[in-house]
Amino acid sequence: MQTPAQAIVPGVLEVITGPMFSGKSEELIRRLKRARIARQRVACYKPDIDLRYHRTAIASHSQQTHDAQTVRSVEDLRAVLFPILADVEVVGIDEVQFLSAEVIPLVAELIMLGKRIILGGLDMTFEAEPFGPVPQLMAMADKVTKLSAVCMVCGQPAIHTQRLGQSQELVVVGATGLYEARCRTHFTPHVDESGSEQLELVARADV
Numbered sequence: 001m002q003t004p005a006q007a008i009v010p011g012v013l014e015v016i017t018g019p020m021f022s023g024k025s026e027e028l029i030r031r032l033k034r035a036r037i038a039r040q041r042v043a044c045y046k047p048d049i050d051l052r053y054h055r056t057a058i059a060s061h062s063q064q065t066h067d068a069q070t071v072r073s074v075e076d077l078r079a080v081l082f083p084i085l086a087d088v089e090v091v092g093i094d095e096v097q098f099l100s101a102e103v104i105p106l107v108a109e110l111i112m113l114g115k116r117i118i119l120g121g122l123d124m125t126f127e128a129e130p131f132g133p134v135p136q137l138m139a140m141a142d143k144v145t146k147l148s149a150v151c152m153v154c155g156q157p158a159i160h161t162q163r164l165g166q167s168q169e170l171v172v173v174g175a176t177g178l179y180e181a182r183c184r185t186h187f188t189p190h191v192d193e194s195g196s197e198q199l200e201l202v203a204r205a206d207v
Contacts, residue, residue, distance in 0.1 A: 008112070008113060008114045009114055010111055010112055010114060011110065011111045011112075011113065011114045011115040011116050011117065012111070012116050012117070012142040012143070013107060013111055013117045013119070013137070013140055013141045013142050013143075014031070014116070014117065014118045014119070014141060014142065014143045014144075014145070015119050015120075015121075015134070015137050015138050015141040015143070015144045015145070016028055016031075016118070016119065016120045016121075016145045016147065017120070017121060017122065017123040017134060017138060017144065017145070017146050017147070018122075018123065018146050018147035018148060018149065018159065019122065019124070019148070019149050019158055019159055019160055019161040019181050019182075020122065020149065020161045020179050020180075020181060021149040021150070021158075021179075021180075021181045022147035022148055022149040022158075022181065023147050023149075024094075024120040024121070024122075024147060025094055025120055027120070027145065027147065028092055028094055028118060028119075028120040031092075031118050032044060032090065032092045032118065035089075035090045035116070040089045040090050040116075041087055041088050041089045041090070042088070042089070042090045042091075042092065043069075043081060043084065043088045043090070043091050043092070044067060044068040044069070044091075044092040044093075044094075045068055045069050045070070045071050045077055045080075045081070045091075045092070045093050045094075046068045046069075046070055046071070046093065046094040046095055047070070047071060047072075047095055047096075047098040047099055048070035048071065048072050049095075049098050068092075068094065073099070073100065073102075074099050074100055074102035074103045074106055075102070077093075077099070077103070077106070078106060085110075085113070085115075088115065089115065089116060090115070090116045090117075090118065091110060091115055091116070091117050091118070092117075092118045092119075092120075093117075093118075093119050093120070094119075094120045094121070095120065095121055095122075096119045096120065096121035096132075096133065096134060096137065097121040097122045097123075097131040097132040097133070097134050098121075098132065099132065099133060100132075100133070101132070101133050101136075103133050103137075104133050104136055104137065104140070107119070107137060107140070108140065119134075119137060121134045121137075122134065122161065123135065123138065123146070124159075124160065124161065125161075126161050126162065126163035126179070126189070127189045128160060128187070128189045149181030150181060151181060151182050151183035151185075151186055152180040152181055152182065153180075153182060153183070153186040154183060154185070154186060156183040156185075157183060158181035158182050158183045158187075159183070159184070160181070160182045160183070160184070160187035161179050161180075161181065161182075162179060162180045162181070162182040162186075162187055162188070163178070163179060164178055164179065164180060165178065
């Protein structure tokens with residue numbers, strides 16, 4: 001039996017969320033790099049559905065990267081993480097909205113094993129509905145960072161992701177040309193058939 005001095009101190013859960021183009025991946029990368037600078041051992045993962053920019057790294061729209069292993073499912077994540085878990089202090093997962101609800105008990109288990117978990121993901125779908133496990137993970141978190149983007153119509157803070165085009169599928173992986181950040185005023189949770197009246201912005205990268 002463990003004595004109080006030997007008991008594992010629970011870890012922490014940090015969730016970084018917001019719409020597309022808000023800088024979620026960039027903030028996740030920043031925290032993981034700081035952990036490495038602090039000589040903490042880091043393991044990073046992302047669902048293999050998201051291969052927009054790099055197959056073996058988290059990549060932000062602003063082209064910052066951090067090495068990451070792709071996983072097909074939560075079961076796959078557990079299978080690759082637990083054999084090295086004793087040597088890992090920080091676990092990062094990007095695009096967590098693409099994982100099933102099974103990630104919730106896994107994260108809870110990792111917290112009780114004393115790990116620092118940093119998750120990045122969309123909180124809402126293009127229809128403004130809660131996206132996958134993210135809302136429950138936000139409720140569980142020690143710290144939630146909700147970022148906003150810039151509305152591509154008026155330039156005001158944007159909390160929504162606008163789907164452009166005809167597709168009504170929940171998951172259509174893409175970035176510029178398929179999605180835009182929109183404020184409450186200019187967001188429509190249905191197909192934006194007319195496209196957008198965009199501001200002439202210098203860059204569409206994370207801000």
